[in-house]
Amino acid sequence: MQKITNKLNSVIFMQNVGLRYDKGPEILSDIKMSLKKGSFHFLTGKSGAGKTSLLSMMYLAQKPTRGSVSVFGQNVNFANRDNLAMLRRKIGVVFQDFRLIDHLTAFDNVALPLRISGMDEREVKQRVNEMLEWVGLSRNINSITSTLSGGEQQRVAIARAVINRPELLLADEPTGNVDNDIAFKLMNLFVELNKLGTTVVIATHSEKLISEFNYPRLHLQNKGLRIYYPKDDTGLEKEDEKD
Numbered sequence: 001m002q003k004i005t006n007k008l009n010s011v012i013f014m015q016n017v018g019l020r021y022d023k024g025p026e027i028l029s030d031i032k033m034s035l036k037k038g039s040f041h042f043l044t045g046k047s048g049a050g051k052t053s054l055l056s057m058m059y060l061a062q063k064p065t066r067g068s069v070s071v072f073g074q075n076v077n078f079a080n081r082d083n084l085a086m087l088r089r090k091i092g093v094v095f096q097d098f099r100l101i102d103h104l105t106a107f108d109n110v111a112l113p114l115r116i117s118g119m120d121e122r123e124v125k126q127r128v129n130e131m132l133e134w135v136g137l138s139r140n141i142n143s144i145t146s147t148l149s150g151g152e153q154q155r156v157a158i159a160r161a162v163i164n165r166p167e168l169l170l171a172d173e174p175t176g177n178v179d180n181d182i183a184f185k186l187m188n189l190f191v192e193l194n195k196l197g198t199t200v201v202i203a204t205h206s207e208k209l210i211s212e213f214n215y216p217r218l219h220l221q222n223k224g225l226r227i228y229y230p231k232d233d234t235g236l237e238k239e240d241e242k243d
C-alpha cells in the first residue's frame with residue numbers, strides 16, 4: 001500500500017530500474033526513487049555515471065530496460081504515443097547539448113512552446129522578451145542562435161525550457177557554460193520556478209552551487225543511486241532511509 005501511495009503522489013517514481021544501451025552492460029541498475037511534487041533535487045555523479053541517461057528516462061526519451069518508471073503517475077511501459085506526448089507537454093528540458101533550432105532566432109526558439117500552446121502573439125512577444133532580458137540576452141533577441149556563444153545558447157535553452165512554467169523541469173548541467181555570477185542568477189530562476197510549484201531536477205558538477213543551495217542530492221555511483229540530504233546541524237550529510 002505504501003508503495004502505491006508513493007507512486008501516486010510522486011512526479012517521478014522508479015523501482016528496480018535498469019538501463020542498458022543495445023546489448024551492452026547495464027549502465028544503471030536497481031534505481032529506485034520517488035520525487036514528490038514541488039521538490040527540488042540536484043543530480044550528481046562523475047562524467048559517464050549516467051546522469052543524462054537517468055534524465056532521458058524522466059523526459060520519456062528512453063524506456064527502462066527493466067523495472068518501472070512512472071511520470072505524473074503514468075507508468076511509461078504502458079503509455080502509448082498520445083499518453084507520452086501529453087506527459088511531455090508538462091516537462092521542460094534543458095539538454096546538455098542545448099538542441100536549439102540553429103537557424104531560428106533566440107526569440108523564435110523561446111517562443112516555440114508558447115506558440116505550440118496557441119498563445120496570442122502579443123502575449124508571446126511580451127513573455128519572450130521579458131524572459132530573454134531576464135537571462136541577460138536583451139541584445140541577442142533577434143540573433144540567429146547558431147551565431148551565439150555557448151553560454152548564450154545555454155541561456156536560450158533555459159529560457160525555452162521554463163517559459164511555459166512546466167510542471168517538471170529537468171536541466172542537464174544548465175550552468176556548465178556560464179560564469180559564476182550568471183550560474184547563480186540562473187539557479188535563482190529555477191528556485192523561483194520551484195516556488196511556483198514546479199518540480200525540479202538539476203544535473204550538475206558544480207560543488208559550489210550544491211553547497212550554496214541546500215537541496216537534496218541524487219548521486220549516481222557504481223550504476224546505483226543514493227539520496228543525500230543537505231548537511232544538518234551535526235555537519236554530517238544524511239543518507240535517505242525513508243523510501
Ligand SMILES: Nc1ncnc2c1ncn2[C@@H]1O[C@H](COP(=O)(O)OP(=O)(O)OP(=O)(O)O)[C@@H](O)[C@H]1O
Binds near residue numbers: 045049051053096
Ligand atoms: N546512446 C548511447 N549509446 C550507447 N551508450 C551510451 C549512450 N548514451 C550514453 N551511453 C553510455 O552510458 C554511460 C552514461 O552516459 P551518460 O551520458 O548518461 O553519463 P553522464 O553522467 O551524463 O556523463 P557527463 O557528466 O559526461 O555528461 C556512458 O558510459 C556512456 O558511454
Ligand SMILES: [Mg+2]
Binds near residue numbers: 052096172
Ligand atoms: Mg551528461
